[in-house]
Amino acid sequence: MAKQNRTAITPTRDTDYNEWFQQVIKGADLAENAPVRGCMIIRPHGYALWEAVQKAMDRRFKETGHENAYFPLLIPLRFLEKEADHVEGFAKEMAVVTHHRLEGKDGKLVPAGELEEPLVIRPTSETIIGEAFARWIRSYRDLPLKINQWANVMRWEMRPRLFLRTSEFLWQEGHTAHATEEEAREEVMTMLEVYREIVEEHMAIPVICGAKSAGERFPGAVDTFTIEAMMQDGKALQSGTSHYLGQNFAKAADIRYQDAKGDWEHCHTTSWGTSTRLIGGLIMTHSDDDGLRVPPRMAPEHVVIVPIMRDDSQRDMVMEYAEKVAAQLRDVRFDDERTRVRVDSRLIQSSEKRWDWVRKGAPIILEVGPRDIEEGKAAFTRRDQVREKKQFLTIDEIAGNLEDTLWNIQSTLFDQAKEYRAARSRDDITTREEFEAYFNELKGNTFNATGGFVKAWWCESAESEESLKELAVTVRCIPLDQPGGTGTCVLTGAAATRMAIFAKSY
Numbered sequence: 233m234a235k236q237n238r239t240a241i242t243p244t245r246d247t248d249y250n251e252w253f254q255q256v257i258k259g260a261d262l263a264e265n266a267p268v269r270g271c272m273i274i275r276p277h278g279y280a281l282w283e284a285v286q287k288a289m290d291r292r293f294k295e296t297g298h299e300n301a302y303f304p305l306l307i308p309l310r311f312l313e314k315e316a317d318h319v320e321g322f323a324k325e326m327a328v329v330t331h332h333r334l335e336g337k338d339g340k341l342v343p344a345g346e347l348e349e350p351l352v353i354r355p356t357s358e359t360i361i362g363e364a365f366a367r368w369i370r371s372y373r374d375l376p377l378k379i380n381q382w383a384n385v386m387r388w389e390m391r392p393r394l395f396l397r398t399s400e401f402l403w404q405e406g407h408t409a410h411a412t413e414e415e416a417r418e419e420v421m422t423m424l425e426v427y428r429e430i431v432e433e434h435m436a437i438p439v440i441c442g443a444k445s446a447g448e449r450f451p452g453a454v455d456t457f458t459i460e461a462m463m464q465d466g467k468a469l470q471s472g473t474s475h476y477l478g479q480n481f482a483k484a485a486d487i488r489y490q491d492a493k494g495d496w497e498h499c500h501t502t503s504w505g506t507s508t509r510l511i512g513g514l515i516m517t518h519s520d521d522d523g524l525r526v527p528p529r530m531a532p533e534h535v536v537i538v539p540i541m542r543d544d545s546q547r548d549m550v551m552e553y554a555e556k557v558a559a560q561l562r563d564v565r566f567d568d569e570r571t572r573v574r575v576d577s578r579l580i581q582s583s584e585k586r587w588d589w590v591r592k593g594a595p596i597i598l599e600v601g602p603r604d605i606e607e608g609k610a611a612f613t614r615r616d617q618v619r620e621k622k623q624f625l626t627i628d629e630i631a632g633n634l635e636d637t638l639w640n641i642q643s644t645l646f647d648q649a650k651e652y653r654a655a656r657s658r659d660d661i662t663t664r665e666e667f668e669a670y671f672n673e674l675k676g677n678t679f680n681a682t683g684g685f686v687k688a689w690w691c692e693s694a695e696s697e698e699s700l701k702e703l704a705v706t707v708r709c710i711p712l713d714q715p716g717g718t719g720t721c722v723l724t725g726a727a728a729t730r731m732a733i734f735a736k737s738y
Contacts, residue, residue: 239521240591249465254394256515259591260524263394270392270399277592280532281511282402286382288434289404292426298378298406303360306351311359314484315452322451325387327353353386358503361407362485369409369499372491377409395512396738403507409487409499416500420474423504424457427472435510436527436646437461437517438653439471440733442709447697454478460708460733462653463516466684468708468735471513474504517649523591525615527645528638529567533574536594540582540601551577553605557598557627564634571634590618595641616644656684667722671703685735689719689728696723708733
């Protein structure tokens, strides 16, 4: 029997994919379950990943003319009652506050003061932001109004999973108001492109941009556009959405402006958002059976230096050398910033430190010991090549190639993910029988149990979309990039003018 290599994470992906995902999170110290069911505590290393997303996105939001603001967590119920379609879409997920104080009774604290009106903990902020927009907008000169909010939201989750589905999660939500449909739709596509840019170019996750089907649209929206990513088990992850809301929310909230002729018109509004679900996507796109792998543009540390000493007598000498190496590497610039270098000075075994940083996904790990000091070298390991033999390089060699090496790791992770998606995508399924056979055979909780993406012609009927529920398959999107011409719907056999992406999803 062939000897199997030990992995830093157990179980492996092809043994129990769901548990592997949880163990990657645990091994990388990213997050843990909170005392409140369905909520999570994001630990510093996990929050640093979210900060990297925030930093990249916030810069692009401001470059595209948006300003940050903050709106209340609690929304009066009457605001939501104005938008029936919107409320119906979120009603089962809403958490409601009905009391405003506690009092002691029989040795326990119990709710006492009942509110005159229930307050909903925001599931999204269209209604309360719409109320503010209605007060702020009076003239065409006030348009366009472009606001972004970094906040938390609450959607009561029945089957929580860290980073993928939690009752409370962090996100950003953009809200804009425009004079015309054309301007609003341009905004929607601009922000979809911002999302694609950040997710592909910073997070190294390839995505497909497309329109959501009628059954998958944001509640109350006229059109919803999405970026869809494939995870390593073949499932799709909706990674960002941008919505054209038409005048639906504007009419409900009475968001109007006076045009140049003096006539009053309702605004055209948009909303768009991404969340900490992106961190779940990063984990499931790049991680391996040794733990997390982080693209350098996202990494809290680009280089981690692990000092190696046999006893305390060597400690001062090795630590001094490690700090000297760190200072030299910090002078190297990557992605318009100084390289982020950390010396791990914890008083634990060196081998334990190294594998800790392997599990945390540090792009480059250097090990330095007494012998390295004499030769001016370090043991060099790339996280994406962690199972290959270590290289012993001079510090000048490492520093001289550091920027190029980090960019190479960034592109390697993206290319690997793109190749993986291509290998698990099908465009040769043309009939309902083939479609059902493909998705019916994909069962279980292993690495290869859920297949991948099927791209096929679709007639876009509500009935055919509803029929997918038995297979636990959804229309992920109708890609913006279409082949043209016509075809035969894979589900009904009817004529079709566009192709869709079908998959199981998170």
